[in-house]
Amino acid sequence: MEDASFALGIWxxxxxxxxxxxxxxxxxxxxxxGECITEKSGRVNLGLExxxxxxxxxxxxxxxxxxSPWVGVAAAGLVGALFGALHGWLCGRPRVNDxxxxxxxxxxxxxxxxxxxxxxxxxxxxxxxxxxxxxFSQIPQVRSALAVNAxxxxxxxxxxxxxxxxVRTRWGLIVRTxxxxxxxxxxxxYDVNRVRFWAxxxxxxxxxxxxxxxxxxxxxxxxxxxxxxxxxxxxALVIFARWDxxxxxxxxxxxxxxxxxxxxxxxxxxxxxxxxxxxxxxxxTLLIMVLSSSAHRTSVDQPAELIAAR
Amino acid sequence: xxxxxxVGVELGAVRRRSALGxxxxxxxxxxxxxxxAILVSLALFGVFxxxxxxxPLAVYAEMYRGAFGTWFSxxxxxxxxxxxxxxxxxxxxxxxxxxxxxGGEGALxxxxxxxxxxxxxxxxxxxxxxxxxxxxxxxLAGGVWIGAAGALRVLRGVNETISSLLLAYIGIAVFxxxxxxxxxxxxSLNKPSTPHIGDANxxxxxxxxxxxxxxxxxxxxxxxxxxxxxxxxxxxxxxxxGGNPRAARLSGLSVPRLVIVTCCLGxxxxxxxxxxxxxxxxxxxxxxxxxxxxxAGILVAFLAGHTPLAILPVAILLGGISASGGLLQRTFGLxxxxxxxLQGILFVVLLGSQTYRGRLRLARS
Numbered sequence: 029m030e031d032a033s034f035a036l037g038i039w040x041x042x043x044x045x046x047x048x049x050x051x052x053x054x055x056x057x058x059x060x061x062g063e064c065i066t067e068k069s070g071r072v073n074l075g076l077e078x079x080x081x082x083x084x085x086x087x088x089x090x091x092x093x094x095x096s097p098w099v100g101v102a103a104a105g106l107v108g109a110l111f112g113a114l115h116g117w118l119c120g121r122p123r124v125n126d127x128x129x130x131x132x133x134x135x136x137x138x139x140x141x142x143x144x145x146x147x148x149x150x151x152x153x154x155x156x157x158x159x160x161x162x163x164f165s166q167i168p169q170v171r172s173a174l175a176v177n178a179x180x181x182x183x184x185x186x187x188x189x190x191x192x193x194x195v196r197t198r199w200g201l202i203v204r205t206x207x208x209x210x211x212x213x214x215x216x217x218y219d220v221n222r223v224r225f226w227a228x229x230x231x232x233x234x235x236x237x238x239x240x241x242x243x244x245x246x247x248x249x250x251x252x253x254x255x256x257x258x259x260x261x262x263x264a265l266v267i268f269a270r271w272d273x274x275x276x277x278x279x280x281x282x283x284x285x286x287x288x289x290x291x292x293x294x295x296x297x298x299x300x301x302x303x304x305x306x307x308x309x310x311x312x313t314l315l316i317m318v319l320s321s322s323a324h325r326t327s328v329d330q331p332a333e334l335i336a337a338r
Numbered sequence: 339x340x341x342x343x344x345v346g347v348e349l350g351a352v353r354r355r356s357a358l359g360x361x362x363x364x365x366x367x368x369x370x371x372x373x374x375a376i377l378v379s380l381a382l383f384g385v386f387x388x389x390x391x392x393x394p395l396a397v398y399a400e401m402y403r404g405a406f407g408t409w410f411s412x413x414x415x416x417x418x419x420x421x422x423x424x425x426x427x428x429x430x431x432x433x434x435x436x437x438x439x440x441g442g443e444g445a446l447x448x449x450x451x452x453x454x455x456x457x458x459x460x461x462x463x464x465x466x467x468x469x470x471x472x473x474x475x476x477x478l479a480g481g482v483w484i485g486a487a488g489a490l491r492v493l494r495g496v497n498e499t500i501s502s503l504l505l506a507y508i509g510i511a512v513f514x515x516x517x518x519x520x521x522x523x524x525x526s527l528n529k530p531s532t533p534h535i536g537d538a539n540x541x542x543x544x545x546x547x548x549x550x551x552x553x554x555x556x557x558x559x560x561x562x563x564x565x566x567x568x569x570x571x572x573x574x575x576x577x578x579x580g581g582n583p584r585a586a587r588l589s590g591l592s593v594p595r596l597v598i599v600t601c602c603l604g605x606x607x608x609x610x611x612x613x614x615x616x617x618x619x620x621x622x623x624x625x626x627x628x629x630x631x632x633x634a635g636i637l638v639a640f641l642a643g644h645t646p647l648a649i650l651p652v653a654i655l656l657g658g659i660s661a662s663g664g665l666l667q668r669t670f671g672l673x674x675x676x677x678x679x680l681q682g683i684l685f686v687v688l689l690g691s692q693t694y695r696g697r698l699r700l701a702r703s
Binding site: 074114118121122123124125127128129131132133135136137138139140142143146256257260261263264267300301302303304306307310311313314317318321322324326 | 438440490494495496497499500501503504505507508511512514515518519633636637640672673675676677678679681682683685686688689690692693695
């Protein structure tokens with residue numbers, strides 16, 4: 029082990045970043061895919077940060093009590109669906125602002141998770157298994173960097189599947205119609221609020237599952253500092269990915285890598301700016317938002333109903 | 339849409355208009371949804387507490403005791419209300435222009451950091467100079483932080499809700515970096531802190547109270563913002579932007595300037611809250627600054643309907659709720675997050691009640 033780390037030298041940094049990207053990006057991926065569905069239907073759910081934390085807590089609890097981490101994942105998806113449904117129902121009422129409800133649900137979800145999760149800080153729940161894709165290598169760092177969670181692979185497959193569903197299926201067409209023009213959808217006989225309700229609930233399921241990843245794989249325990257705004261960054265990431273599920277995948281990997289920058293540099297002894305490097309993902313998000321938006325025109329990929337709501 | 343047809347609710351009292359006058363009645367109708375939301379949330383939280391195995395009435399009695407039951411607890415609530423008034427303004431002022439800013443926590447943190455930082459080279463100067471410099475530095479830092487979110491919005495079209503929160507995370511990272519590194523007092527071993535600002539420079543108490551001057555700052559700030567927003571040309575222009583940006587632009591108002599200035603004012607208020615926490619409570623900048631006052635300020639602003647004067651009672655109410663958290667923990671063993679749950683329920687129900695806003699109206703004579 030000692031020899032190997034010596035042999036890797038400075039190459040340990042990019043390796044740690046790649047490994048970190050594979051480990052850290054799953055919550056970004058799931059939340060951004062969920063938000064992508066919701067925003068395609070013409071609504072913004074800023075509350076996914078709260079859903080993520082609630083998902084993490086309920087996954088840990090269910091995994092601890094049932095002994096199976098996959099039950100935990102299912103529980104997280106269910107709780108996420110409930111939170112998404114609450115958002116979808118509230119915003120379906122007239123004069124209720126979706127952005128503000130999102131902020132409220134974010135604070136509510138975090139508060140509720142901390143309240144219910146208090147007894148879960150001590151016990152250890154069974155964690156999700158990892159697939160070692162680094163079996164070919166003799167170097168332990170490579171092996172640990174390439175230990176990938178099965179759930180993350182599901183997410184990787186989900187991204188193109190979701191793009192296909194949005195573009196090629198009848199359901200995708202309905203969601204996109206509602207997101208592009210509520211008037212047109214209404215004229216065609218679709219219940220706009222109902223479509224948005226289900227799109228928000230589906231987004232909640234994915235965000236909840238993203239949360240289960242935090243508590244059951246990496247970092248792999250439940251505590252109150254578990255999420256540091258990943259749910260919110262993922263919402264920003266959807267704008268960067270221009271509302272395309274496959275681009276959400278690339279963006280998630282990029283963000284995961286940025287998040288891993290601080291710990292990666294620390295592992296080779298660069299520790300002076302540790303806290304500043306922790307700001308890297310936020311600064312990157314902000315930079316990307318500044319570069320990808322414009323005061324005078326909106327992206328053609330943006331669902332038109334999102335612009336109308338401004 | 340047919341759903342928007344008037345759903346006038348005839349209240350018996352409305353008929354006797356001569357007795358009460360129309361203005362108080364209108365006011366009553368406008369706060370009715372908010373009061374209803376508070377009652378509904380208390381009921382929901384009661385159910386929640388009952389599930390946790392406690393009597394809701396006992397919990398509420400204890401909360402009242404912890405918040406306003408004794409003179410000591412009233413002063414404790416006022417202590418917590420002071421920063422909430424200032425961080426509430428940080429969300430409320432931009433909201434008048436139609437912006438939803440939620441990064442008050444970041445402005446508070448950089449404000450507190452700037453205040454503690456500027457006190458280091460000034461140590462030895464007269465207290466008035468140091469305190470004045472701390473106030474200016476904190477307001478400047480907070481103003482720049484939120485002003486940046488406003489500027490990005492009007493100049494680049496960046497969503498201010500997300501950018502202000504990202505700026506808050508960046509501010510917290512910078513704060514941690516400086517407090518753990520360059521600005522760290524070597525004597526602070528367990529809890530990294532900046533050097534103490536000196537006892538002579540601490541904010542004293544208001545005359546006759548055990549409450550520091552921060553409460554005075556909060557009240558003055560809310561009153562000044564009320565006059566500014568409701569009784570000045572600037573406020574009229576700002577509200578016009580919030581009501582109809584296109585009309586405001588066509589009538590020759592500089593929308594970008596109004597947005598940036600208002601965001602700076604809100605940020606300055608939250609920055610001042612950071613200075614108050616440093617100069618009246620902690621004496622230096624450390625992790626205790628991250629107490630969530632910035633996030634609670636969002637709820638304060640929404641509950642107050644983004645009107646500066648209404649922030650005063652709402653901040654005192656929420657200050658009381660948070661002050662009672664410790665007592666709930668000691669008496670019932672409820673986790674300290676119970677208060678956050680109540681605040682979250684309150685926030686969600688309040689926004690849901692917006693659907694009834696404007697639907698209660700005076701019956702036509």
